[in-house]
Amino acid sequence: MMATQYEGNKTFTIFEKEKEQPSKNEVRIKVAFVGVCGTDVHIYHGMMDKRVNIPVTIGHEMSGVIDAVGEGVSDFVIGDKVVVRPLDDRKVKPSDKGFNHICEELKFIGIDSPGAMQEYWNVPAFVLHKLNNDTDLKLAALIEPLSVATHDVRMSGLQAGETVVILGGGPIGLLIALVAKESGAQVIVSEINETRIAKAKELGLTTVNPMQVDVVAYVKEQTEGRLADVVFEVAGVQSALDVMTEVAGIRGRIVMVAIHGEKKPVDLFKFFWKELKLIGARVYEKEDYEKSIALINANKLPFEAMITDVQPLSNIQQVFENIDKNPDGMKVLMDCSL
Numbered sequence: 001m002m003a004t005q006y007e008g009n010k011t012f013t014i015f016e017k018e019k020e021q022p023s024k025n026e027v028r029i030k031v032a033f034v035g036v037c038g039t040d041v042h043i044y045h046g047m048m049d050k051r052v053n054i055p056v057t058i059g060h061e062m063s064g065v066i067d068a069v070g071e072g073v074s075d076f077v078i079g080d081k082v083v084v085r086p087l088d089d090r091k092v093k094p095s096d097k098g099f100n101h102i103c104e105e106l107k108f109i110g111i112d113s114p115g116a117m118q119e120y121w122n123v124p125a126f127v128l129h130k131l132n133n134d135t136d137l138k139l140a141a142l143i144e145p146l147s148v149a150t151h152d153v154r155m156s157g158l159q160a161g162e163t164v165v166i167l168g169g170g171p172i173g174l175l176i177a178l179v180a181k182e183s184g185a186q187v188i189v190s191e192i193n194e195t196r197i198a199k200a201k202e203l204g205l206t207t208v209n210p211m212q213v214d215v216v217a218y219v220k221e222q223t224e225g226r227l228a229d230v231v232f233e234v235a236g237v238q239s240a241l242d243v244m245t246e247v248a249g250i251r252g253r254i255v256m257v258a259i260h261g262e263k264k265p266v267d268l269f270k271f272f273w274k275e276l277k278l279i280g281a282r283v284y285e286k287e288d289y290e291k292s293i294a295l296i297n298a299n300k301l302p303f304e305a306m307i308t309d310v311q312p313l314s315n316i317q318q319v320f321e322n323i324d325k326n327p328d329g330m331k332v333l334m335d336c337s338l
């Protein structure tokens with residue numbers, strides 16, 4: 001079988017190895033497609049060399065078909081189409097209060113342990129979600145990032161008819177926009193990059209460019225002064241932190257999706273004045289995956305347009321180099337059979 005490894009120093013290698021028999025309570029998946037996540041790009045750039053165990057096979061946004069079943073696995077059979085929810089929460093403790101997805105000793109599969117950028121992948125059965133027989137495996141590779149979006153929207157408590165402002169129109173921002181719109185919200189995406197603005201428009205979304213338009217004034221005008229009921233901060237930059245407290249209306253909820261690696265100034269007075277709420281959201285839970293699987297199976301949203309490139313896994317080095325050259329693309333998938 002073909003496998004790939006990140007070797008450090010912006011380098012992937014491709015090699016042949018023997019398929020491994022699944023251990024007890026494990027399955028072996030023939031990986032169909034694997035998506036490249038922002039986190040994978042961070043790893044490629046060497047930003048996570050202290051965390052990953054180099055050399056390491058990475059990748060966690062995937063779809064595939066069960067190819068072999070280990071002893072003790074009863075819920076899955078060979079031929080089942082599946083996706084992996086890549087959270088290893090086996091070391092959960094009472095102090096995690098049942099929130100296993102963010103437990104203190106959480107291991108992320110594909111970062112802390114081997115991932116999906118290979119032809120066959122052995123995983124414990126408890127991370128699997130079964131798909132329908134007719135689920136499109138290309139679209140199914142979007143289920144992991146889509147579940148970030150369904151989780152974020154669920155955490156926001158979004159109601160139909162509410163106004164949502166999304167700060168940042170990258171892959172996650174646009175998936176949040178699609179999920180929020182599908183929930184019956186009025187959605188406005190704030191983004192500065194023209195390629196991403198064009199993609200958002202192609203997806204049928206309303207956009208505003210803060211370099212050209214005063215976003216707060218624009219949202220005010222669109223809402224008869226009520227401003228946003230929910231703001232998703234997906235940009236991770238100071239200007240978004242400045243706008244989020246301005247563009248949120250009375251009792252507005254702000255969901256922190258972006259990962260801010262350091263402390264940054266936030267206008268806390270606005271939290272007092274407008275009784276705002278700040279909500280943290282990280283990865284996803286089982287029900288978020290179930291919601292995403294239902295959305296992919298229904299296939300009413302323009303998911304196909306989120307996939308901007310499909311390349312053979314054997315081109316992995318080129319794929320990451322191209323993402324550096326063209327960072328405005330949306331989801332790049334790799335076909336793991338090629």
Ligand SMILES: [Zn+2]
Pocket residue numbers: 037038039060061144145
């Ligand atoms: Zn991801």
